[in-house]
Structures are given as structure tokens and as C-alpha cells.
Amino acid sequence: MRSTLRNLSFRALRVWQRDADVYFTTWKTEFLPPLLEPILYVLAFGLGLGQLIHHVVYNGHALGYLEFMAPGIVAVAIMFWSFFESTFASYVRMYYQKTFDAILATPLLVEDVILGELLWATSKAMIAATIMLGVLGALGLVAWPTGLWVVPIAFFGGLLFSAIGLLFTSMVKTISQFNVPMFTIIMPMFTFGGTFFPIDILPRWALAVAWCLPLTHVAFLTRSAILGDASPHLWVSAVYVVAASLALAAVALARMKRRLVP
Amino acid sequence: MNGLPNEPAIAARDLCKAYSGVDAVRGVSFDVAPGEVVGFLGPNGAGKTTTVRMISCFLPPTSGSATVYGVDVRSRPRDVKRMLGICPQEDNLDPDFDVLKNLLAYGRYFGIPGREIRARAERLLDFVQLGDRKKSAVQELSGGMKRRLVLARALLNEPRVLILDEPTTGLDPQARHAIWTRLRGLRATGVTVLLTTHYMEEAAQLCDRVIVVDHGRVLMDGSPASLVEREVGHTVVEAWNYEPTFAAFLGSLPGRLEEVGDRLYFYPAAGDHVERLLDERFPGQERLIRRATLEDVFLKLTGRALRD
Numbered sequence: 001m002r003s004t005l006r007n008l009s010f011r012a013l014r015v016w017q018r019d020a021d022v023y024f025t026t027w028k029t030e031f032l033p034p035l036l037e038p039i040l041y042v043l044a045f046g047l048g049l050g051q052l053i054h055h056v057v058y059n060g061h062a063l064g065y066l067e068f069m070a071p072g073i074v075a076v077a078i079m080f081w082s083f084f085e086s087t088f089a090s091y092v093r094m095y096y097q098k099t100f101d102a103i104l105a106t107p108l109l110v111e112d113v114i115l116g117e118l119l120w121a122t123s124k125a126m127i128a129a130t131i132m133l134g135v136l137g138a139l140g141l142v143a144w145p146t147g148l149w150v151v152p153i154a155f156f157g158g159l160l161f162s163a164i165g166l167l168f169t170s171m172v173k174t175i176s177q178f179n180v181p182m183f184t185i186i187m188p189m190f191t192f193g194g195t196f197f198p199i200d201i202l203p204r205w206a207l208a209v210a211w212c213l214p215l216t217h218v219a220f221l222t223r224s225a226i227l228g229d230a231s232p233h234l235w236v237s238a239v240y241v242v243a244a245s246l247a248l249a250a251v252a253l254a255r256m257k258r259r260l261v262p
Numbered sequence: 263m264n265g266l267p268n269e270p271a272i273a274a275r276d277l278c279k280a281y282s283g284v285d286a287v288r289g290v291s292f293d294v295a296p297g298e299v300v301g302f303l304g305p306n307g308a309g310k311t312t313t314v315r316m317i318s319c320f321l322p323p324t325s326g327s328a329t330v331y332g333v334d335v336r337s338r339p340r341d342v343k344r345m346l347g348i349c350p351q352e353d354n355l356d357p358d359f360d361v362l363k364n365l366l367a368y369g370r371y372f373g374i375p376g377r378e379i380r381a382r383a384e385r386l387l388d389f390v391q392l393g394d395r396k397k398s399a400v401q402e403l404s405g406g407m408k409r410r411l412v413l414a415r416a417l418l419n420e421p422r423v424l425i426l427d428e429p430t431t432g433l434d435p436q437a438r439h440a441i442w443t444r445l446r447g448l449r450a451t452g453v454t455v456l457l458t459t460h461y462m463e464e465a466a467q468l469c470d471r472v473i474v475v476d477h478g479r480v481l482m483d484g485s486p487a488s489l490v491e492r493e494v495g496h497t498v499v500e501a502w503n504y505e506p507t508f509a510a511f512l513g514s515l516p517g518r519l520e521e522v523g524d525r526l527y528f529y530p531a532a533g534d535h536v537e538r539l540l541d542e543r544f545p546g547q548e549r550l551i552r553r554a555t556l557e558d559v560f561l562k563l564t565g566r567a568l569r570d
Contacts, residue, residue, distance in 0.1 A: 014371050021367065022358040098354035104320060105348035106371035106419075107340040261322065262281045 004254055007111040015103060015116020019093075020123065034077060034128040038135045041073050042066060058198045059229060070141045071226040072195035074132050074150060075157070075219035078125040079193075082158040083186055085121035086165030087178045093117075094169070100260065114256045118162050118249055125158030126151060129222075136226070143228030150225050156245045157218040163248035164214075170255035189215035194223075217241050269332050271296045271423050271454040272317060276326035278478075279312050286312040288478035289326070294423075296331075299445075299455040301469035301486075303462070303560060306569040309478040310458040311351060314427050317456070318348050330423055344372065347421030349412050351428045351458075355400045361411060362387070362396040365418055372419045379418070386414040390444060406437025413444065424448065426457035430464060442467055462557040472556065476564045486556050493562055494518075494554040499528040499536060501549040508544055515539075522566060529554065529562075 023030055046066045053065045093099040100113050133150050136142050168181045192199070192206070193215030199207055210216050217237035224234055272294040279287040287309040294300045304310045315321045317328050319339035328335045330342045356364050362383060369379030387393045390410035395403070403411065409429065416424060429445070430438040445455070445468055459465055465472050466486045474482040474489075482489060495517070501508065502525050509526055513519050517530035530536045537551050 011371075011373075017370065018356075018367055021363075097357055098350075098352055099356060101320075101350060101352070102354040102356065102368070103371055105318065105343065105346070105350065105416075106368065107343045107373070108371050109339060261320075 004111055004257055005250070007109050008115055008253075009109075009112055011108050012112040012115035012119060014108060015113050016119045016123065018099075018103075019116070019120040023124070031131060034081075034131040035135060037077065038070070038073055038132045038139075042070065042136075042139060042141075045069050056198055057200075058223075059231060063227075067141060067227065068198070068223075069196060070136050071223035072219055074129050074136070074226065075193070075215060075222040076190055076195050077128045077132055078154050078157040078218060078222070079161045079186065079189065079215050081128040082121045082125035082160075082162040083165040085124045086117060086162035087169055087181070088175065090117050090121070090166060090169050091172070091175055091178070094260075095175070104260075110257050110260050111253065113260075114166070114253050118159065118166060118252065121162030121165065122155060122158035125161065126154040129154035129158075133226075142226050146225050146228040148225075150222055153218065153221045153225060153241070156241045157214075157221075159249055160214050160218070160241060160245035163245060163252040166252040167248065167255055170252065170259045189213045192216075194219040214241070214244060269296075270294060270329075271298070272328070272330055272456060274313070274317065274326070274328045277313060277316055277323050277328055278325045279309075279316060279321060280324045281321075286478055287316070290475065290478070290480055291326075292473055292480060292483060294454055294456055296422075296454055297452045299449055299457070299468055299470050301465035301472040302456060302458040302475065303460065303465055303472050303556075304458075304475040305460065305564050308476045308564070308569075310475060311427055312478075313475070314425055314456065314458055318346060318425055319343055344419065345422045347416035347419060347424045347453075349409075349416045349424070349426040349429050351431070353408050353412065355408060355411060355415070357400050359400070360396070361392060361398050361400065361403070364400065364411065365415055368415050369418050374419065382418055382420075383414075386417055389417075389447075390414045391440070404437070406433050406440060409433060409437065409441060410444070413441065417448075421453065423454045423456065426455065428458055428460070430459070430461065438464075462555060462560055466556050474560065474563050481563045482559070489559050490554050490556060494529045494558045495531065496554055497530055497536060497551060498554050498558055499526075499530065499540070499549060499551050501526040501528070501547060503548050508547055511543065527558075529558070 050065045055062045055064055056068045058068055103113050104110065129150055133142060133147060137147065164185070168178060172178060192210050193213050194210065195215070199210045199216065202210060217240045220237045221234065221241065223229070224231055270293040275291050277287055277290045290309065290313050302310050302314065312321065316323045317330065317335060319335050319342055322336060330345055333341050335342050356367060359367055365383035365386065366379055369383065387396060390413055392407060392411055392414065395407065400408065413429070430441050433441070442464070457468065469486060471483070471485050472489060473480055482493070484492070499512070504526055509519070509521070512526070512528045515530060516532065517528055520527040540547065540549065
């Protein structure tokens with residue numbers, strides 16, 4: 001593990017740059033989902049579900065459902081974009097395209113490749129979150145300037161979920177095995193991670209489980225930033241997300257190295 | 263730069279690699295002199311690729327050591343890889359980039375300045391006759407074109423040592439000869455080459471020296487001509503539709519006799535008189551008398567049993 005950390009270098013940015021180049025050559029189609037997703041959600045929830053649920057009680061005060069839900073979809077985007085990138089997309093590059101092999105014939109080391117992949121998956125979460133923040137801002141759903149906190153939150157949240165993703169990339173034997181973490185970890189977080197309803201209404205045991213999930217903390221931070229809502233417990237979630245992201249990134253690095261260097 | 267005047271370009275000492283319970287390489291030692299073109303020959307699973315991948319810093323050796331111009335592969339992999347140009351066995355061009363961008367992106371990994379990469383890329387694409395395919399998608403290229411692009415990519419960092427892992431496997435004869443022509447052109451520039459192949463003709467065409475490996479060990483090391491001379495001699499007699507008396511006659515001559523299926527191979531110790539003898543004694547016998555080749559050496563050393 002120590003040698004793994006010592007081998008990390010700025011050269012990882014070359015790998016990041018490779019992935020970014022591919023992304024930005026097709027940016028018109030790549031930008032579409034994060035642009036349209038919030039608009040669709042706002043339309044569906046604003047015109048549809050919002051008619052049934054006029055407001056929710058969050059953090060001790062009543063809030064329009066749309067205002068409550070909008071930050072949740074940003075948190076979900078941070079999770080989905082980084083997780084998908086470091087699982088399916090990284091796996092395709094590693095296994096089918098042999099991109100890692102090609103890079104390893106140059107002065108870059110395995111550590112550079114893995115860190116570059118982690119940083120790129122993190123960047124995708126940041127790009128998506130930033131675009132969505134802009135869209136929600138244009139719709140008048142963001143409190144400024146606290147809303148800008150979403151960018152660093154997306155960095156650490158993105159790193160956290162890309163590390164989880166890469167951890168599974170280091171383990172799976174076939175690409176379809178990603179369905180296991182997808183439906184046992186990611187989907188439960190999507191549904192129970194404080195995205196679509198305030199988790200306070202859950203029974204005690206379920207509430208305790210919900211607070212263990214990374215997305216709950218990322219959603220809590222994101223919502224506080226977008227609503228401009230300072231809560232005394234924010235630091236707990238901030239520490240959780242930063243610490244978990246760094247620790248999981250280190251574990252993902254070590255596990256991926258073991259997979260790539262037999 | 264690195265190294266002493268008479269230092270080998272590649273020095274492998276007792277290289278071993280065991281993985282997933284298999285001893286793939288079991289104590290391989292050899293030197294490659296600067297400017298030498300060396301072929302690494304062996305059947306599938308002999309340990310060629312594993313050895314080459316240890317020298318290229320892809321796989322850490324289980325034991326033993328390897329250096330490139332005196333630089334250790336284990337302690338200074340970045341410096342070793344800076345000196346190497348690697349043509350892998352599997353095509354790993356970047357399908358997300360076009361032909362030119364493949365080279366530009368690759369050059370960045372070496373930290374070559376952008377303008378310099380571009381100039382080298384243009385020159386190398388001309389060298390491998392892909393100058394008019396710069397904007398083509400990698401998927402549109404034929405197998406031969408892909409191989410040539412991989413070769414151009416391996417030359418981008420102006421390597422001192424070129425490592426080619428089965429550079430022409432799966433190519434048609436035209437594409438194979440096109441690669442050979444370019445490799446012979448490179449020889450003149452003084453670059454050191456280590457190539458693996460199981461095409462004996464390829465080794466005979468390109469290599470100053472061949473190293474035959476099997477079961478993870480070096481069996482033989484020498485120039486193609488000297489190996490042929492030493493191992494099988496000058497001449498080979500192949501015969502078919504023969505009577506036992508014919509086989510018995512050959513068996514009585516000095517040399518080595520081998521029966522494979524319906525064919526008889528005879529490697530005479532002194533080849534000069536064989537043809538005249540056979541003409542006299544067995545005039546109607548269907549047979550072929552030809553020069554011994556590296557393939558005969560290879561089959562003698564590694565046997566005829568199927569691998570895979």
C-alpha cells in the first residue's frame with residue numbers, strides 16, 4: 001500500500017486528459033443528459049407529483065415539494081455519473097479496449113492509470129452537478145452563493161462513488177456482474193438516501209440505516225447548499241464524505257493494482 | 263545517457279515468473295547487444311510473452327532480474343519504459359480516437375511537447391504508409407494497417423529498444439512483407455530489436471540471432487544459420503508413399519530419421535551423397551530433398567506435439 005501511494009504522480013492527469021478528450025469531442029451529446037434530466041424531473045414532479053404533495057416538512061419548516069426534491073436529483077446525479085464511469089466505462093477501457101495496457105507501455109505506472117480513472121469519474125460527476133446546478137438556478141430553485149458549495153461537494157461525493165465503483169471493477173469477472181452492486185448498493189441509496197422524501201419520516205431502524213449510506217450525507221450536504229440552509233450537523237456529513245472518499249480511493253487503488261499486476 | 267560503452271541493451275538474469283500456480287518462466291538468461299535484432303522463438307505457452315512483458319515492466323519478475331541499458335526494470339520502470347518502444351501482441355489502439363489522435367495522445371504519455379509529437383507523428387505515418395489515413399477511425403483500418411499504426415506508435419518516443427510481440431501474427435503475406443520491409447529499414451538506424459514470433463521465416467528474415475525457448479527455459483541461442491547447421495545440418499529428405507525397406511535404408515545411414523504420420527524426415531549427418539545414393543537405390547521413390555531451415559530446428563527442439 002505504501003509503495004502504491006508513493007507511485008502516485010501528476011502523470012495521472014495524462015490519463016484524465018485522455019478520457020476528457022474523448023468526452024469533449026462528443027460534448028454536444030454528453031451534455032444533453034445533465035441538461036435535460038433536471039428539466040424532466042422538475043416538469044414531472046412540479047406538474048405531476050407536486051400537485052399531490054404540496055409541501056414537505058424538512059429541517060423543521062415546510063417546503064414546497066419541488067424545492068425539496070430538486071437538490072436530491074443533483075446528489076443522485078453525482079452518484080450515478082461517477083459510479084457508471086468507474087464501473088462500466090472503466091471496465092470497457094480496461095477489458096475490451098485494452099486502453100490501460102496501451103498506456104502502461106509508456107512511462108506511466110499502474111497507479112497513474114487508476115488515479116487518472118478515479119479523477120475522471122469524479123470530474124464527470126462534477127460536470128453533471130455543475131450543469132444541473134445551472135439549470136436549477138435558471139428555474140429559480142437555487143439559493144446563491146451557498147449553491148456554489150455543490151462543486152466541492154460533487155468533488156468529494158464523486159470521488160467517493162467512483163472509488164466504490166472502481167472497487168467493484170477490481171472484482172468483477174464479467175461486465176454483467178455490475179448488476180450486483182447496482183441493485184444492492186446504488187439503487188437502495190437512490191430510493192432511500194434522502195433524495196425523494198425527508199428520511200425523518202422513516203421508522204427509527206430504517207433511519208439509522210439511511211444515515212449509514214453515503215448518498216444520505218451527500219444529499220444532505222447538497223440540499224443544504226442549494227437551499228442555503230445551515231444545519232448544526234453539517235460538519236458530521238462533511239467529515240463522513242471527505243474521510244470515506246479518501247479512504248475508499250486508497251482501497252480502490254490497491255485492489256485495482258492487484259487486479260492489473262498479477 | 264544511461265549505461266557504459268559495452269553494456270548490453272537488454273540483460274536478463276535467471277528471470278522467473280509464477281502466476282496462478284503455473285511456472286510460466288523458469289530461469290531465463292540472455293543478453294541483447296546494442297543494435298542487435300534478436301528473435302525469441304517458442305511454441306504457444308513457452309514463456310515468450312511473459313518474458314517480454316517482464317522486460318517491458320508489465321509484470322514484476324517472481325525472481326531474477328532484467329535491465330535495459332543498465333536500468334533495472336523493477337526499481338526504475340518509468341526510466342526503462344522511456345527507452346522502449348512496445349508493439350503488443352493484442353491490438354490496443356485507442357478506438358475512441360482517429361489515427362493521428364492515437365499518436366498525439368500516446369506522445370503525451372511520454373511528456374513529449376505537443377509540436378514535437380505532431381512533427382514525429384506526421385513523419386511516422388508517412389513511414390508506415392498511413393499518411394493519407396490521418397482522420398480515419400481505427401475501426402475502419404485493416405489488420406495490416408492497424409499493425410503498421412501500432413509500429414508507428416511504438417516508434418513515437420524514438421526508442422533505443424524496440425520490443426515486438428508477434429508483430430505479424432494474423433496478417434496476410436502482403437501486410438507481413440510490408441512490416442518486414444519497415445523493420446529492415448529500422449535495423450539500419452541501429453535500434454535494438456527483441457521480437458517474439460512463431461514464424462520461422464520471419465526470424466530467418468529479420469534476426470541476427472534467435473533464442474529458442476520452451477517450457478519457460480532457453481533451449482538454444484545463436485544465429486539462424488549456425489543453429490540450422492548445428493542442430494539439423496544442411497539437408498533434409500522428406501519422403502512419402504514409401505516401403506519399410508526404404509525407411510530401413512535411411513535408418514542405416516548416418517543421420518537422424520523421424521517418422522511423422524505418413525511422412526518420413528531424414529536429416530543426414532553429411533548431406534552431399536544422399537541424393538545420388540537415393541537415385542541409385544530407390545529411383546522411383548517419391549521424395550523431396552531440400553535445405554534445412556529454422557523450422558526444422560524449431561521442431562527438433564520443441565517437438566511436434568500440439569500446444570494450446
